[in-house]
Structures are given as C-alpha cells and as structure tokens.
Amino acid sequence: MTTTPADDIDETARRSIGARRNPASQEAILDAAEAILNEEGIAGFSIEAVARRARAGKPTIYRWWPNRTTLMLDVYKRFKITREFPDTGTLRGDLIAFLENQLLGFWKDRLCGTVYRAVIAEAQHDPDAAAALFAYQAERKKVALDMVDRAKARGEVDEAVNGELIIDMIVSFAWHQLLLDRVDEAIKVIDGVVDGVLMGCAGYQREDLGVV
Amino acid sequence: MTTTPADDIDETARRSIGARRNPASQEAILDAAEAILNEEGIAGFSIEAVARRARAGKPTIYRWWPNRTTLMLDVYKRFKITREFPDTGTLRGDLIAFLENQLLGFWKDRLCGTVYRAVIAEAQHDPDAAAALFAYQAERKKVALDMVDRAKARGEVDEAVNGELIIDMIVSFAWHQLLLDRVDEAIKVIDGVVDGVLMGCAGYQREDLGVV
Amino acid sequence: MTTTPADDIDETARRSIGARRNPASQEAILDAAEAILNEEGIAGFSIEAVARRARAGKPTIYRWWPNRTTLMLDVYKRFKITREFPDTGTLRGDLIAFLENQLLGFWKDRLCGTVYRAVIAEAQHDPDAAAALFAYQAERKKVALDMVDRAKARGEVDEAVNGELIIDMIVSFAWHQLLLDRVDEAIKVIDGVVDGVLMGCAGYQREDLGVV
Amino acid sequence: MTTTPADDIDETARRSIGARRNPASQEAILDAAEAILNEEGIAGFSIEAVARRARAGKPTIYRWWPNRTTLMLDVYKRFKITREFPDTGTLRGDLIAFLENQLLGFWKDRLCGTVYRAVIAEAQHDPDAAAALFAYQAERKKVALDMVDRAKARGEVDEAVNGELIIDMIVSFAWHQLLLDRVDEAIKVIDGVVDGVLMGCAGYQREDLGVV
DNA sequence: GCGTAACCGAGACGGTACGTCGGGTCTTCCG
DNA sequence: CGGAAGACCCGACGTACCGTCTCGGTTACGC
Numbered sequence: 065m066t067t068t069p070a071d072d073i074d075e076t077a078r079r080s081i082g083a084r085r086n087p088a089s090q091e092a093i094l095d096a097a098e099a100i101l102n103e104e105g106i107a108g109f110s111i112e113a114v115a116r117r118a119r120a121g122k123p124t125i126y127r128w129w130p131n132r133t134t135l136m137l138d139v140y141k142r143f144k145i146t147r148e149f150p151d152t153g154t155l156r157g158d159l160i161a162f163l164e165n166q167l168l169g170f171w172k173d174r175l176c177g178t179v180y181r182a183v184i185a186e187a188q189h190d191p192d193a194a195a196a197l198f199a200y201q202a203e204r205k206k207v208a209l210d211m212v213d214r215a216k217a218r219g220e221v222d223e224a225v226n227g228e229l230i231i232d233m234i235v236s237f238a239w240h241q242l243l244l245d246r247v248d249e250a251i252k253v254i255d256g257v258v259d260g261v262l263m264g265c266a267g268y269q270r271e272d273l274g275v276v
Numbered sequence: 277m278t279t280t281p282a283d284d285i286d287e288t289a290r291r292s293i294g295a296r297r298n299p300a301s302q303e304a305i306l307d308a309a310e311a312i313l314n315e316e317g318i319a320g321f322s323i324e325a326v327a328r329r330a331r332a333g334k335p336t337i338y339r340w341w342p343n344r345t346t347l348m349l350d351v352y353k354r355f356k357i358t359r360e361f362p363d364t365g366t367l368r369g370d371l372i373a374f375l376e377n378q379l380l381g382f383w384k385d386r387l388c389g390t391v392y393r394a395v396i397a398e399a400q401h402d403p404d405a406a407a408a409l410f411a412y413q414a415e416r417k418k419v420a421l422d423m424v425d426r427a428k429a430r431g432e433v434d435e436a437v438n439g440e441l442i443i444d445m446i447v448s449f450a451w452h453q454l455l456l457d458r459v460d461e462a463i464k465v466i467d468g469v470v471d472g473v474l475m476g477c478a479g480y481q482r483e484d485l486g487v488v
Numbered sequence: 489m490t491t492t493p494a495d496d497i498d499e500t501a502r503r504s505i506g507a508r509r510n511p512a513s514q515e516a517i518l519d520a521a522e523a524i525l526n527e528e529g530i531a532g533f534s535i536e537a538v539a540r541r542a543r544a545g546k547p548t549i550y551r552w553w554p555n556r557t558t559l560m561l562d563v564y565k566r567f568k569i570t571r572e573f574p575d576t577g578t579l580r581g582d583l584i585a586f587l588e589n590q591l592l593g594f595w596k597d598r599l600c601g602t603v604y605r606a607v608i609a610e611a612q613h614d615p616d617a618a619a620a621l622f623a624y625q626a627e628r629k630k631v632a633l634d635m636v637d638r639a640k641a642r643g644e645v646d647e648a649v650n651g652e653l654i655i656d657m658i659v660s661f662a663w664h665q666l667l668l669d670r671v672d673e674a675i676k677v678i679d680g681v682v683d684g685v686l687m688g689c690a691g692y693q694r695e696d697l698g699v700v
Numbered sequence: 701m702t703t704t705p706a707d708d709i710d711e712t713a714r715r716s717i718g719a720r721r722n723p724a725s726q727e728a729i730l731d732a733a734e735a736i737l738n739e740e741g742i743a744g745f746s747i748e749a750v751a752r753r754a755r756a757g758k759p760t761i762y763r764w765w766p767n768r769t770t771l772m773l774d775v776y777k778r779f780k781i782t783r784e785f786p787d788t789g790t791l792r793g794d795l796i797a798f799l800e801n802q803l804l805g806f807w808k809d810r811l812c813g814t815v816y817r818a819v820i821a822e823a824q825h826d827p828d829a830a831a832a833l834f835a836y837q838a839e840r841k842k843v844a845l846d847m848v849d850r851a852k853a854r855g856e857v858d859e860a861v862n863g864e865l866i867i868d869m870i871v872s873f874a875w876h877q878l879l880l881d882r883v884d885e886a887i888k889v890i891d892g893v894v895d896g897v898l899m900g901c902a903g904y905q906r907e908d909l910g911v912v
Numbered sequence: 913g914c915g916t917a918a919c920c921g922a923g924a925c926g927g928t929a930c931g932t933c934g935g936g937t938c939t940t941c942c943g
Numbered sequence: 944c945g946g947a948a949g950a951c952c953c954g955a956c957g958t959a960c961c962g963t964c965t966c967g968g969t970t971a972c973g974c
Contacts, residue, residue, distance in 0.1 A: 079919080079971080081971080085919080186325070229468060229472055239443065239455070243400065260442070261445075261477070264475035268433060294950070333954085339951095508823045510946070529825065530824055536933080544947075544948095548946055562732070606824065614839075622880060650901075657896060659867060663872065668828065668830075685901035686904045689858070690861055691856065715965080716963075717924075719966060725925070757925070767957095
C-alpha cells in the first residue's frame with residue numbers, strides 16, 4: 065500500500081514545514097505565475113489558475129500576496145535583477161543603451177513585456193498596485209537620472225537641462241510602444257528617438273521663438 | 277394614476293421601435309455607462325451593471341458593443357467630439373494646444389481621464405479592445421499629423437522631419453502621465469515638453485556626433 | 489440570372505399575398521418544425537429555430553399558433569392521417585395490430601415518436617397543451633374501443649368486460665415504453681403484452697380470491 | 701465591533717465547512733426547490749430561482765446536481781423514502797398496495813405528483829435527465845419485482861410468469877393516469893386494474909388461441 | 913517531550929459577472 | 944392588412960473566478 069511509487073505522483077506534494085513560510089511553495093507559486101503569463105498571457109492569469117498549476121491552496125497565495133498585482137510585480141522583479149546601466153561615454157550612447165537594454169530590449173522578451181503590461185493595466189484600477197508601480201518606476205528613473213548627471217559633469221549638456229524630463233520622455237516613449245504592442249518596431253527607431261529628444265527637430269532653432 | 281411620473285419609472289420603459297436600432301436605448305446605455313464610470317470608477321463598470329442601470333437587456337448591449345471596451349470607447353468618444361484642433365499659426369502653439377485641449381487638459385476632467393485609462397488597461401489583455409484602441413488612436417494621430425504638415429508647408433520645419441515621431445513623443449508623454457495619475461502636474465510643464473520635443477536639450481548640437 | 493431557381497432559395501422569399509393567411513408560409517413553417525424535430529430532436533425545437541429555418545418572422549408564427557405546443561400538435565396531426573384500424577377477426581389480433589400499426593409501430597418512426605413525446609412533455613406544464621392532448625387521445629381511444637365491442641358482438645369476450653380498461657392498459661404500456669425510449673424493444677414483446685391483458689398470468693384463477 | 705448582532709442578518713449565512721459537502725446547504729437547496737415546486741409549479745422552477753430562495757450560489761447547486769432534473773428527482777426521493785412495500789400475503793394485495801402507496805396514492809399528494817410529472821417531462825428532451833429517470837425507475841421496478849418472486853415462492857403463480865411484464869403493466873397504467881392528470885379517478889379503479897393484470901378479461905381462456 | 917501555533921493542500925461556500933439563448937411583444941416597411 | 948425582418952426587455956442558462964472559510968495533517972518551537 066505504502067509502496068506504490070509508480071502511480072502516485074502526488075508523493076512529492078509539498079507539505080507544511082512548520083509554522084513558517086515554505087520557500088518551496090513560494091517558488092512553485094512564482095514559477096506557476098510566470099509560466100501562465102508566458103503561455104496564456106494576461107487574460108489567463110488568475111489566482112485560481114496559479115493555484116491549480118502550482119498545486120497550491122488559494123489561501124496559501126492570499127496569505128503572502130494580498131492581490132494578484134503584488135504577485136505579478138514579484139514575478140517581474142524576479143527576472144529584473146541582471147541588466148545594468150552601462151557607461152558608454154556619451155549621453156546619446158547611454159540613452160540608446162537604456163532603451164535597448166533596460167526598456168524596449170528587455171520587454172522584447174515577450175514574458176517580461178507581458179508582465180509589465182499587466183502590472184501597468186492592473187495599476188489603473190487598483191490603488192495598491194498603482195502605489196507599488198509608482199514607487200518602483202520612480203526608483204528606476206532616479207537611477208537613470210545618473211546618465212544625464214554624468215553628461216553634465218562632462219560638459220556635454222548644460223547644467224540647466226531638465227534631466228528628469230529627458231528621462232521621462234524616453235520612458236514615456238517606451239511605455240507607449242509597449243502598451244500598443246509595438247516593441248519590435250520601436251526598437252528599430254531607437255536612434256531617431258534619442259536624437260529627437262536630444263536635438264529636437266531639424267529647422268527649429270532655440271532662438272526662433274525667443275525661448276531661453 | 278397614469279400621470280404619476282415620479283414613482284413609476286417603468287411607465288417610460290423603452291420598447292422596440294421596429295427592426296432598427298433604437299436611439300433611445302443606445303443613449304440610455306451610454307448614459308448609464310458614463311454614470312457608473314463617474315460614480316463607481318472602473319472597478320464597478322460591468323455590462324451587468326450598465327444593463328441594470330439603463331434598464332436594458334444584456335443582449336441589447338452585446339448586439340451593438342461586442343465587449344465592454346468598445347462601450348467605454350464610445351462613452352469616451354461622446355464627450356470627445358467637441359474639442360477641436362486649433363490652428364495657432366506655429367507648430368509650437370499647435371502642439372501646446374494639442375496637449376492642453378486634446379490630451380492632458382481633456383483628461384484633467386476626472387471622468388474623461390478615468391475612461392481612457394480604463395480603455396488602455398483593458399486593451400492590455402483583450403485583443404479586441406487592443407484593436408479598437410489601436411484604430412482609434414491611430415486615427416487621432418493621423419489628424420494630429422496635420423499640425424506638422426502645416427508647419428512644413430509654412431517652412432517652419434524641414435520637409436525631412438519625421439512628423440509621426442513628433443506626434444508620438446507628445447502623445448507618449450501624455451499617456452505616461454495619465455497612467456501614473458499625474459495629469460495635473462504634467463499640465464504645468466507642457467511648454468517645457470513641447471520645447472524639448474522641438475529643440476532638444478540645450479548644449480546639444482546636431483553636428484556633435486555627425487548625425488545628419 | 490433571374491432563372492436560377494435551384495440554388496437561390498432567397499430569391500423566392502415569401503411575401504404577403506394580401507390581407508389573408510399565406511398557405512405557403514404555413515406550410516414552410518410546418519415543414520421547418522418537422523425538419524427540426526427530425527434532425528435535432530425536442531431539445532432543438534424552439535420558435536426561434538423554426539422561424540430561422542422557415543425564413544419566417546416570429547410574429548407570423550405567433551399569429552397562427554399561440555404556443556409551441558399547438559405547433560407541435562399540428563406537425564403530429566399532419567402525418568397521423570393514414571393508418572387505419574384493421575379488423576383481423578379476433579380481439580387478440582386487433583390489439584396486436586393496434587400496437588403494431590397505431591402505437592409502437594407508428595412511433596417507431598423516430599420522427600413520429602419524437603413529436604408525440606414532445607407533445608406529452610409539453611402537456612405536463614401547459615394546461616392548453618394538456619387539454620389538446622387529452623381531447624386528442626380520448627377521441628383515439630373511443631375509436632379503439634370498437635375493437636372490444638366487436639369482440640363482444642362475436643361472443644369472444646363477456647359483455648361485462650370493461651373495454652375502456654383494456655384499451656387503457658394497451659395504451660398505457662405503449663406510452664410508458666415511448667417515454668422511456670424503449671419503443672424498439674417493446675415491439676418485440678407485443679404478443680406477450682396482449683396475452684397478458686387478455687388472459688392474465690398463468691396460475692391465477694378468477695375464483696382464487698372470490699372475485700366476481 | 702465583533703458583537704453587532706442586530707443589524708447583521710447575514711450572521712446566519714451558511715459558510716463553507718471545509719473541503720467537503722455542507723449538509724445545511726444541500727438541505728436548504730432541496731427545501732427551496734420543494735417550496736418553489738409547491739408554490740409556483742413546474743413553470744417557476746429554475747436553478748436561478750432555487751439559488752435565490754435558498755440563498756445559495758448557483759455553482760453550489762451545479763456542483764452537486766448537474767441539471768435541474770436530478771435536483772427535482774432528489775426532491776422527489778426525499779419524501780419518497782418513508783413509504784414501504786408491505787407484504788400482504790397475496791400478490792393481489794401486494795400489487796394493490798403498490799398502486800395505493802407507492803404510485804397513485806403517493807402522487808395523489810399534488811406536490812409529489814407534480815414533481816414526478818416534471819421529471820418525466822424533462823426526460824423527454826434531456827438525455828441526462830432521461831438517464832437519471834431511467835436508472836431511478838429501473839431500480840424501483842427491481843424492488844417491486846420481489847412481490848412477484850414472493851408469489852412464485854408461495855406457489856401462487858407459475859414460475860414461468862414474466863414478473864417484469866406484470867410490474868411494467870402496473871407502472872405503465874399509473875404513469876399514464878398521472879400524465880393525463882387523472883390520478884384521483886384512477887385510484888378508484890385500482891382493484892379492477894390489478895385483477896385485469898392478474899386474470900385477464902373474463903371469457904378469454906389461455907387455450908383459446910393455442911397459446912402455451 | 914509535548915502541546916500548540918502557524919503553515920500546508922484541498923476544496924466547498926455565497927457571490928458577481930460573464931456571454932449566449934430563447935421567449936413573447938413591438939414597430940416599420942414592403943407588397 | 945399580411946408577412947418579413949429584427950430590435951426590444953426580460954430572464955435563465957451554465958461557467959469562471961473571486962475572496963473567505965474550515966478541515967485534516969504536518970512540522971518546529973517553547974514551555
């Protein structure tokens with residue numbers, strides 16, 4: 065009875081490991097969530113589905129993640145670790161690398177892009193999700209700001225330049241393309257976008273309208 | 277008895293008006309949808325709720341709007357009609373007016389902003405919604421492109437300038453701020469954004485890196 | 489073009505023929521109803537389906553048949569005409585023929601059986617249908633009673649015999665088998681049933697319990 | 701806070717009692733179903749209505765009863781339990797008691813008869829319902845067959861007698877009368893029906909037609 | 913070394929909303 | 944006026960998830 069190893073797959077079912085969080089369960093849940101987002105997209109993502117796939121109880125999920133947004137964010141953060149901000153020596157190169165590595169290029173991996181889209185969508189009707197997303201991207205932007213500060217230090221751009229705005233324009237463009245599911249096309253025009261942000265459009269002079 | 281307008285709502289129950297769309301029903305449905313979005317926000321918005329409030333049958337709604345996104349888009353379009361693209365005489369003025377009237381300034385009205393945020397969110401997991409939104413905003417961008425074309429005709433900018441990109445940058449910025457619920461703050465920096473798009477950042481010269 | 493009668497059914501769409509009932513429409517509706525019952529069974533039978541198939545408007549159906557039961561009964565009556573009561577010379581032969589021709593044998597044709605089953609089912613929650621069915625089968629039973637009366641005249645059975653009961657038993661058996669969808673099996677045991685009704689079960693004597 | 705008993709009606713709301721069937725819910729659902737059938741008849745009987753009345757979720761009903769027929773059958777079975785097959789000592793007495801207690805006499809109670817009629821009607825267009833009904837009545841008939849077997853053991857009837865047919869005739873008669881809403885009249889002639897089944901009709905001899 | 917607290921899986925619970933189907937009524941337009 | 948067409952409101956269908964709850968079982972910790 066106790067020795068029927070063949071037909072009993074559940075033999076390896078996770079159990080409680082005492083009065084503390086079971087890392088195996090958490091990992092299995094995150095794995096399942098990631099797999100579902102990967103295979104079925106945002107639409108197929110539900111707590112039920114994650115629990116089913118992870119062979120976990122729903123309360124176990126709700127115990128550690130109050131809502132699906134936080135769960136998605138955790139999935140996103142898990143594979144966000146690696147990429148780094150390189151220092152190419154020029155602001156233009158840095159911004160291009162920013163778009164290519166951190167934003168569009170990162171989201172080009174369907175899974176990453178899908179998850180981030182889901183988080184953004186979720187944030188539109190869930191204040192908690194909005195707060196989490198806001199905090200996350202604010203922190204990312206702050207790091208990105210270093211690129212502009214380095215350029216200022218090199219004398220590449222005026223001290224008066226609004227660095228936040230430049231970063232915002234780059235990030236805005238990337239978000240927009242992501243949300244319209246045009247990441248692949250957007251990657252091809254990264255250079256033009258960065259040039260536009262840095263130099264404006266040909267024919268326009270800073271003095272034309274008496275702007276400082 | 278027959279003239280108790282106050283407590284007898286059913287008196288005015290809409291009936292079929294023959295084998296054609298009943299404008300009264302459509303209006304009632306759009307009214308209900310708008311009211312729900314206004315009072316309860318995106319979270320409370322469901323076809324069921326709209327049908328209940330509009331005293332309409334669900335099939336009547338599904339007959340004319342295949343999904344809730346198209347319904348939300350119609351609500352959005354209904355109060356979008358009024359606003360017009362002014363011709364201020366300069367591209368800079370046009371773009372500022374674009375942001376002030378069509379985008380941020382329009383979304384500043386909480387309801388309008390809420391609806392559009394909902395539509396964008398919906399489009400992230402519903403292909404139909406994505407298609408509807410894509411079509412809508414592509415058409416809007418096409419109209420907006422006239423602003424750049426006018427500027428080209430005036431010789432204000434080079435013929436070679438990528439008009440689509442300029443519009444994209446403006447719209448991207450507006451979306452980004454909307455989705456982060458920062459419309460009010462964004463309105464204050466509209467001038468700076470337009471200047472950035474048109475002239476880049478001070479200190480940067482088109483020849484710096486040998487770009488054409 | 490105008491003379492392709494074979495493959496263009498829509499061309500011949502029926503129109504009003506003035507302020508009177510259009511026989512073509514009625515026939516088309518009955519045909520459609522019969523076809524649906526034949527192909528999809530009772531479950532697929534709905535006014536909507538009939539109207540669709542007959543290319544008729546729902547109101548046209550409701551104008552002439554107040555409910556689906558009357559429509560089904562009309563379908564049933566349409567092919568009920570033919571079969572006759574034969575006179576085989578013995579009550580046993582008559583009853584066997586009754587079951588074989590009028591009841592089970594008739595219902596063996598899936599369509600006929602299906603329709604009658606539907607009518608009986610409908611009568612269980614529709615008083616109008618019940619009345620129609622009751623009248624119909626009462627009249628059929630009255631005709632069937634002639635078989636017993638002929639046997640009495642021949643001296644085959646006592647004058648005191650309850651003819652109505654004999655007919656009822658035969659009909660009851662047939663209904664029961666029809667409603668349990670066992671018509672085919674029932675046909676094989678017709679002889680035994682008739683014998684049972686006429687002679688009871690072996691070993692039992694009328695005097696056994698002092699019954700008259 | 702936790703002790704506001706006055707304004708909290710839901711206090712008595714049934715909850716899950718763990719990963720197993722909640723008897724209170726099942727009972728409440730059957731009670732509601734019975735009440736609806738009693739008060740509004742078959743026409744008013746729907747899963748939605750039962751759920752509403754029982755304060756239960758629709759999925760809870762569908763979890764345990766795949767369709768409305770099985771639910772109706774359960775309602776039927778609930779008050780069917782009590783009645784027992786008596787052993788009167790003679791087959792005639794047993795069959796009379798069978799009709800008087802189990803069939804016609806039982807259905808005389810309007811509610812019981814209504815439910816069973818509804819089940820039979822449902823079975824005419826729902827294969828699942830048909831299967832459920834078929835299984836139920838087959839099992840009932842098997843139990844009833846004991847009556848004939850006892851008679852055989854007593855030497856009251858020949859071993860060769862087809863017991864199934866006898867039971868079938870009795871049940872058929874009862875069904876027929878039930879479906880024609882003539883239960884009250886039928887009860888008056890129970891004796892004659894049983895005698896007919898056991899002894900056939902006067903004047904007919906087993907040898908008349910050379911039948912064994 | 914033994915109770916107990918917190919975890920685990922499982923899954924039922926009351927609900928809400930989904931998108932579809934059919935019912936029966938109504939109106940318009942055409943012949 | 945008859946008949947088609949089809950929209951209207953209504954309500955039920957059966958399904959998917961929601962977030963909560965209780966269960967039985969399993970450690971690990973503290974008394």
